[in-house]
Amino acid sequence: MSLPLLDIRQLKASYGEAEVLHGIDLVVLQGEFVCIIGANTAGKSTILRSISRLVPKSSGTIRFGEVDLTKLASHDIPALGIAHVPEGRQIFPEMTVEENLLLGAFTARKATDLPVRIADVLDLFPRLRERYGQLAGTLSGGEQQMVAVGRALMLRPKLLLLDEPSHGLAPKVVEEMHEAFKIIHGRGTSILLVEQNVELALEVATRGYVLESGVVTLEGSAAELHANPAVVTAYLGL
Known part of the structure; x- marks a missing residue:
């Protein structure tokens, strides 16, 4: 079995006095594509924000390899x-597509392969090649989401956190984005996806967690969750 790339234990997180996560355990193995599904107020985004250290109050451990992120x-x-x-x-919005992408490589700004990284993003999202010198604020919602994902990929991440990437997008664009996520994962990037579109999330992910009111209530392979009567009734409408 692969070693955990991300290992979250007993994570609690609060905004002010309101506790949103109540002791979450979650693991992403090296090379996995894991999704978190659940209702709007379940706390899904708070898990990602906790990993990125954007939540003001939290406890528990979040290990990324050998590093405890809670200390950073x-x-x-x-x-x-x-x-x-x-x-x-x-x-x-007031910066071009190119400038937005280059910001994603800020921590790697001394890297000698930035043109290669940009080329990889433009190959993945050919529409951005056509919009390369255009202000990002003038793009469609789908194109802006491509910029956001492309900016993240400029880091050459080991772990990609995706928070509701299909929200507000046309169905055709959603399908395009999810196909891109499959490609990204196929290239070796581990992915943790928060997604309200449960059907698509379970289609692209290999494993998943169901979050309800800040507590993990189910976990398993994507196929197992897709066949689980509770998931079918609550989220798939079948």
């Missing part, structure tokens, strides 16, 4: 090889 600040995380594509994209 948020600006230390990308240099470890963790890239986070946040919900809502959060690109820089």
Whole structure:
């Protein structure tokens, strides 16, 4: 069995006095594609934000390899090889596609292969080649999501965190994005995906967790979850 790349134990997280996560255990093995599914207020995004050290109050351990992330600040995380594509994209609209992508490689700005990294992103998302010198704020929602994912890939991450990447996108674009995620995973990047589109999440992921009110209630292979009556009734509408 592969060694855990990410190992979360008894994670609790709060915003102010409100505790959102109540002792989460979650593992991503090297090379895995893991999804977290659940309702809107389940705390899915808070798990990703905790990994990136963006949650003000948390306890438990979050180990990335040999490193305990809970002892680090948020600006230390990308240099470890963790890239986070946040919900809502959060690109820089007054900067060009090229400038947004280069920001993703900030911690690797002395790398000599930046043109190769950009070429890899443009091969994955050919539409961005056409928009390369365009201001990111003038792009469609789907194209902006491509920029957000491409920016993260510029880091050459070991672990890619994806937070609701299909939200607000047309069905055709959602399919394109999920095909891109399969390619990214096939190239060896481990992925932790938070997704409301449960059907698509279980299609692309190899394993998953169901989160309800800040607690993991189910876990298993994507096939097992897809066949679980509770998941079918609550999330698949079958």
